[in-house]
Amino acid sequence: MKLARVIGRVVLSKKDTALKGGFLVIASPLDKTQYKNKADTSISKTQFNLIIYDNLGASMGDIIGYVEGAEATAAFKEPIPIDAYNVGIVEKFNYLG
Numbered sequence: 001m002k003l004a005r006v007i008g009r010v011v012l013s014k015k016d017t018a019l020k021g022g023f024l025v026i027a028s029p030l031d032k033t034q035y036k037n038k039a040d041t042s043i044s045k046t047q048f049n050l051i052i053y054d055n056l057g058a059s060m061g062d063i064i065g066y067v068e069g070a071e072a073t074a075a076f077k078e079p080i081p082i083d084a085y086n087v088g089i090v091e092k093f094n095y096l097g
Contacts, residue, residue, distance in 0.1 A: 001065045001087060003030045006058045007043060010051060018080040022055030025086070027064060035095040054086040063090040 004027035012024070029047040043049070050066070058064050065088040066072075072085035 001067055003035075003063055003090065003093070004028055004050060004052070004066055005030060005034075006060055006062045006064060007049065008060070016081050018076075018078065019053065019082075022053055025052050025054045025058055025064075026050070027052050027066065030063070035093075050084050052084040052086050053080070053082040056086055056089055058086055058089050063093075064088065065090060 006025045007028050008026035010024035010026060027050050028043045029050065031047065050068075052064070052066050053072070054064070056064075064086045066084050066086050068084045072082050073080055075085060075087075
């Protein structure tokens with residue numbers, strides 16, 4: 001699992017029925033400097049932004065935990081056309097590094 005900050009939403013005029021009950025968010029993965037300084041809300045300049053399927057209701061600015069690839073689809077009984085999945089909305093975290 002990795003952490004990212006929600007920076008936007010994707011609006012679809014039509015979507016696959018497998019995506020029912022959720023939506024797509026745009027998220028910026030957190031890098032090491034943002035782990036140390038949680039007040040840093042800048043967008044990562046070292047990593048690409050992601051489109052993440054979210055059925056938990058994450059809002060702009062929320063930090064979320066996400067998984068990618070085969071792990072992203074493991075939570076679903078039927079195949080779903082996603083590459084990244086929001087597994088949790090983070091309330092707080094401590095980073096000692």
